[in-house]
Amino acid sequence: MAKDYGEVKLFGVVGSPFVRRVQIALELKGVKYTFIEEDLKNKSDLLLKYNPIHKKVPVLVHNGKPLAESLVIIEYIDEIWRNHPFLPQEPYDRALARFWSKFIDEKCLPPISKASFTACKEERDKGTEESLEALEFLENELKHKFFGGETIGIVDIAAGFIAFWLPAIEEAVGLKILTHEKFPKLSKWSEEYTNHVVVKENLPQRDKVVGFFKARYASIINASK
Amino acid sequence: MVEEAKVVLLGSGFSMFGMRAKIALAEKGIKYEYMEEDLANKSPLLQEMNPIHKKIPVLIHHGRPICESLIIVEYIDMVWPNNSPLLPSDPYHKAQARFWADFVDLKVYHASRRVWISKGDEQEVAKKDFLESLKQLEEFLGDKPYFGGDTFGFVDVALIPFYCWFYSYETFGNFKVEAECPKLISWAKRCMQRESVSETLADEKEVYEGILDYKDKFMLN
Numbered sequence: 001m002a003k004d005y006g007e008v009k010l011f012g013v014v015g016s017p018f019v020r021r022v023q024i025a026l027e028l029k030g031v032k033y034t035f036i037e038e039d040l041k042n043k044s045d046l047l048l049k050y051n052p053i054h055k056k057v058p059v060l061v062h063n064g065k066p067l068a069e070s071l072v073i074i075e076y077i078d079e080i081w082r083n084h085p086f087l088p089q090e091p092y093d094r095a096l097a098r099f100w101s102k103f104i105d106e107k108c109l110p111p112i113s114k115a116s117f118t119a120c121k122e123e124r125d126k127g128t129e130e131s132l133e134a135l136e137f138l139e140n141e142l143k144h145k146f147f148g149g150e151t152i153g154i155v156d157i158a159a160g161f162i163a164f165w166l167p168a169i170e171e172a173v174g175l176k177i178l179t180h181e182k183f184p185k186l187s188k189w190s191e192e193y194t195n196h197v198v199v200k201e202n203l204p205q206r207d208k209v210v211g212f213f214k215a216r217y218a219s220i221i222n223a224s225k
Numbered sequence: 226m227v228e229e230a231k232v233v234l235l236g237s238g239f240s241m242f243g244m245r246a247k248i249a250l251a252e253k254g255i256k257y258e259y260m261e262e263d264l265a266n267k268s269p270l271l272q273e274m275n276p277i278h279k280k281i282p283v284l285i286h287h288g289r290p291i292c293e294s295l296i297i298v299e300y301i302d303m304v305w306p307n308n309s310p311l312l313p314s315d316p317y318h319k320a321q322a323r324f325w326a327d328f329v330d331l332k333v334y335h336a337s338r339r340v341w342i343s344k345g346d347e348q349e350v351a352k353k354d355f356l357e358s359l360k361q362l363e364e365f366l367g368d369k370p371y372f373g374g375d376t377f378g379f380v381d382v383a384l385i386p387f388y389c390w391f392y393s394y395e396t397f398g399n400f401k402v403e404a405e406c407p408k409l410i411s412w413a414k415r416c417m418q419r420e421s422v423s424e425t426l427a428d429e430k431e432v433y434e435g436i437l438d439y440k441d442k443f444m445l446n
Contacts, residue, residue, distance in 0.1 A: 053328065053361060067320050069327060076320040091303040095291045102293060103277065137277055 005080065006063040008033035011047050013040060015204050015212060017161040018070040019058040023202045024157055025074045029081040071101050074154055086154040097148075100141060101158040108134045108159075112166060116173045117216060119224030131177050135162070135186060142185045145192060156193055163190035164203050172213035232257035233285040235271055237264050239427045239435050241334075241386035242294035243282040248382050249301040251421035252309040295326050298382055311379045318374075325365060325372065326383040332358035333387060341397045341436055342444075352398045359406045366412060377419060381412075385422055388413040392429035393436050 010026065010033050012019030026033050038047055038057055050059045050066035059066050060073045062080070067073050078086045087097050111134060114127030138159070141147070147155035166178055167190070180187045193199055234250065234257050236243030250257055262271050262281050274283045274290035284291045284300065291300045302311040313319050336358055339351035362384065366372055372380035391402050391413075403410045416422045 062317070065317055067317070067324065069324055072320050072323045072327065075323065076316055079316040079319070091300055092287075092289055092291070094303070095296050095300045098296045098299070099291075099293055102296070107277075 009036055009061040011036045011038055011050065011059040012057040013038055015209060016057060017165050020202060021070045021157050021160060022058045022060060022073050024160065024199055025077050025086065027198050027202050028084050028152060029077060031081055071158065074157060084151065086148065086157065097154050100147065100155045104158045109161060112169065115177065116169050116175055117220050119220050128175065128177060135178065135183055139183045139186045142189055146189065152196065160193065163193045165209065168206060168209040169213050172210050173217045233260060235260050235262050235274065235281050235283040237262040237281045239432045240281060241390060244386035244425050245294040245382050246282045246284055246297045247425045248385065248421045249298045249311060251425060252311065253301060253305040254308055255305060295383060298379065311382060313378065322379040325362065325380045329383045337387065337390065337394055340394045348398060352400055355394065356405045359402065359409055363406050363409045366408060370415060377416065381416060385413065385416045386426060389426040389429045389432055393433045396433060
């Protein structure tokens with residue numbers, strides 16, 4: 001008889017790359033869960049109760065117990081549901097996977113945001129330069145089909161932002177960062193990742209995401225005038 | 226050249242991040258070689274072992290580098306599981322421990338830095354943020370002796386090095402942590418009774434002198 005893991009709920013919004021990370025993790029493991037859509041302009045009492053510290057999504061609630069922060073949640077999922085492991089067992093490789101996941105959040109995402117959603121052109125150019133530097137490290141790190149080897153691992157899930165949201169941002173604001181010329185391996189990986197049978201079912205609609213970023217960019221430029 | 230099975234830790238001065246690694250190694254009773262880095266003049270070894278960030282701490286084990294203090298502590302806990310386990314075995318409590326350790330980095334560290342770097346209104350905001358983050362940690366601690374429950378654990382290791390910096394924040398910011406977070410100070414004093422902590426944490430007055438020195442050299446007044 002299949003083991004009963006109990007009730008799983010995920011609080012999130014469809015457009016958030018961090019929420020999608022958790023969804024992809026759950027789907028890859030074949031975990032049944034209920035998705036609870038939040039309105040970030042009017043956060044529910046439940047969300048505020050489950051994540052009083054950051055008041056953000058995603059929040060995973062497993063058998064009534066809440067967890068926040070996407071990478072923390074993914075490691076938890078990996079420990080409870082043992083199929084399709086996201087992290088290597090060997091301590092050194094495990095440490096490396098954690099290092100690269102953290103690198104993506106701390107060194108890739110902020111400069112990409114700076115390169116796109118800043119009014120000052122000088123800042124945007126600086127952001128572009130920093131993004132290119134950061135992606136260069138990732139490009140050199142990619143040695144197999146995925147960062148996780150032959151199957152998707154935690155670093156791939158974390159890097160989903162680069163595979164899907166970055167190209168959408170590039171289209172929305174007229175930026176060129178992730179090019180085939182500069183990043184042949186990362187570009188190929190992006191295609192593999194976003195076309196993966198499970199991942200592609202768990203990404204938002206591209207035109208909506210592009211539209212969202214176009215609006216955000218316009219409001220930042222307008223506010224600076 | 227670094228011997229295969231040897232454990233080497235690259236650290237520097239009063240870094241609370243380096244202290245985390247030292248405490249974890251001490252808790253496990255691991256012998257290691259400590260190499261002090263001059264961050265104004267980084268060694269070829271540091272640049273080779275941490276080419277991405279060029280920061281300390283770096284743990285070198287079997288000739289391979291592990292970077293980022295919390296990742297190092299988890300690695301140490303996994304490789305030497307028998308003495309003083311730092312992470313809980315229950316997955317939910319383990320995840321909570323990771324969340325709160327990250328919280329120390331996200332909220333406590335950044336606010337505390339702003340307390341000693343900034344002045345005037347900016348400093349007042351920094352003080353408020355810093356104390357709020359400590360109060361949130363205090364709430365999570367509750368009536369437990371340690372963040373790890375009955376035993377000294379991952380979040381304790383993550384936070385306790387900041388204790389030797391409290392005197393500096395208090396002096397620069399003109400406030401007392403104990404007035405706002407008495408339970409946290411009790412917790413810190415309890416941790417200081419552990420040899421791994423008392424032998425590792427720097428003298429708070431020396432930290433203060435170190436910051437004055439740094440401000441003198443690198444910051445305009």
